[in-house]
Amino acid sequence: MTWFNSTTTKKITVKKHLWVKCKHCNSHIYYKEWTKNMNVCPKCNYHGSLTAHERIEQIIDKDTFKELFSNIVPLDSLKFVDLKGSYKDNIHATSKKTGISESVITGHGNINSIHIVLAVMDFRFMGGSLGSGTGEKILRAANYAYDHNLPYIIFSASGGARMQEGTLSLMQMAKTCAGISRLNKKKIPYISVLTNPTSGGVSASFAMMGDINVAEPGALIAFAGRRVIEQTIGEKLPDGFQTSEYLRDHGFIDAIVNRKELKKYISNVLGFFNY
Numbered sequence: 242m243t244w245f246n247s248t249t250t251k252k253i254t255v256k257k258h259l260w261v262k263c264k265h266c267n268s269h270i271y272y273k274e275w276t277k278n279m280n281v282c283p284k285c286n287y288h289g290s291l292t293a294h295e296r297i298e299q300i301i302d303k304d305t306f307k308e309l310f311s312n313i314v315p316l317d318s319l320k321f322v323d324l325k326g327s328y329k330d331n332i333h334a335t336s337k338k339t340g341i342s343e344s345v346i347t348g349h350g351n352i353n354s355i356h357i358v359l360a361v362m363d364f365r366f367m368g369g370s371l372g373s374g375t376g377e378k379i380l381r382a383a384n385y386a387y388d389h390n391l392p393y394i395i396f397s398a399s400g401g402a403r404m405q406e407g408t409l410s411l412m413q414m415a416k417t418c419a420g421i422s423r424l425n426k427k428k429i430p431y432i433s434v435l436t437n438p439t440s441g442g443v444s445a446s447f448a449m450m451g452d453i454n455v456a457e458p459g460a461l462i463a464f465a466g467r468r469v470i471e472q473t474i475g476e477k478l479p480d481g482f483q484t485s486e487y488l489r490d491h492g493f494i495d496a497i498v499n500r501k502e503l504k505k506y507i508s509n510v511l512g513f514f515n516y
Contacts, residue, residue, distance in 0.1 A: 263287050265459070279500045288437060288457045288500055292339075293346040293363035296396055300504050301359065306350035310381050314342045316373040321405040328405040331367070339365045343374040344399070347382040349391065353508035355516050358386040360395045362443075369399035371442050372406050376413025379447065383420035386429060392511050393424060396434045397448040401441015414446035421450055430514045432507060435462050435485065435494065453510055454494040456485035457503075462494075 261275040262268070265287035275282075279299055280289035291299070297306055314332070321328035336342050344366040349358045360382050362369045379395065386393040402410040424431050433451030435444075438461035445464050448454075456462060463483040471478055481487045488494045498506045 261289075264289070281500050286458055286499070288459060290364060290398070290437070292365060293341065293361040296361045297346065297348075297350075297359070299500070300352060300396075300507070302351040302354065306348050306359075308346060308348040309385060310347050310378045311342065313374050313378050313381075315403075316406065316409065318373075318409060319405070319407055321407075323405075331405075335366055339363065341366055343378060344369045344372065345375045345378050347378045349385065349389075352394075352504060352511070355392070355508055355511050357392045357394055357511070357516075358382050358389075360393075362396060362398045364398045364400075364438075367403060368401075369397075369443075370401060370403035371399060371410055371413050371446075372403040373409045373413060375403075376410075376416050379413075379417045380420040383417070383424065386431075387420075387423050387427065390427060390429060392429060392514065392516055393421070393431045394434065394507065395431075395447060395451075396436060397439040397443050398436045399439060399441065399443035399448075401443060411442065414442050417447040418450060421447055430511065430516070432510060434503065434507075435460055437461050438463070440464065440466075449493070453496075455496045455498050455503075455506070456488070456494050457500055458485060458497055460485040462488055 258272045260269045261272050263270060263282040263285060266282060266285040268282060268284040270282060280291055281287065317329045317332070325331070341363060345360050345362045347360045349356065360379050383393055404410070421431055430452050431450065433448055433454045435448055435454065435456040437457065437459065439448050440461065440463045444462055461483055462485055467478055467483060485494065485497050489497050
């Protein structure tokens with residue numbers, strides 16, 4: 242970023258990523274302080290977004306994560322095209338920009354020395370939408386957890402089902418739930434972590450199926466949008482509606498956990514399950 246000093250006309254250059262502006266309180270935070278604090282505002286505790294790889298680095302013990310099913314990619318069965326171009330080209334451009342091939346990364350690793358299976362959604366990939374590839378990876382990770390008797394943890398971050406895949410995307414809701422429900426037969430714990438945002442078909446399926454459902458502070462958790470609901474029922478919704486705090490207070494989730502405490506919280510919960 243470059244501008245000119247109004248009094249001396251001297252050009253001033255500010256290095257990129259020197260500051261981060263908090264989306265909640267508008268405070269300017271040094272980039273290094275922001276990342277050191279796990280993308281959480283030190284002024285107001287606003288939890289900023291994380292990439293899937295950043296999340297894995299924070300939650301998994303160093304050098305223990307092994308990715309699974311990285312060969313699974315989105316399916317363009319409808320040959321979908323809109324005013325912005327083809328779905329196929331959109332996938333290619335998004336993959337190139339983000340460095341990932343689907344909206345979720347799956348694998349296994351250790352959390353405080355406890356071996357677990359993990360799925361982490363990445364909102365950068367088409368809004369973390371639930372497509373056929375996303376559902377397949379989540380299902381296969383659930384099957385891996387079942388076969389190896391390992392706890393399963395999913396971090397959700399999604400705008401909902403992927404419209405470019407039509408009914409195939411909606412099928413993933415039942416498909417992922419079916420895979421996760423098998424874990425109950427072996428009493429294998431499934432922990433769901435809801436991050437900002439978790440909405441649409443994801444919130445209506447596997448994201449709310451956890452033996453323990455936890456969320457980060459201030460996360461938007463919803464099915465339909467606030468305005469759509471208000472227009473449908475003809476009433477104004479309460480303040481804070483669809484936030485993780487509102488859902489906790491009304492019994493929809495079990496706990497709200499700050500990002501810095503999540504790793505310890507999850508390992509403690511798994512200890513309760515004798516892992």
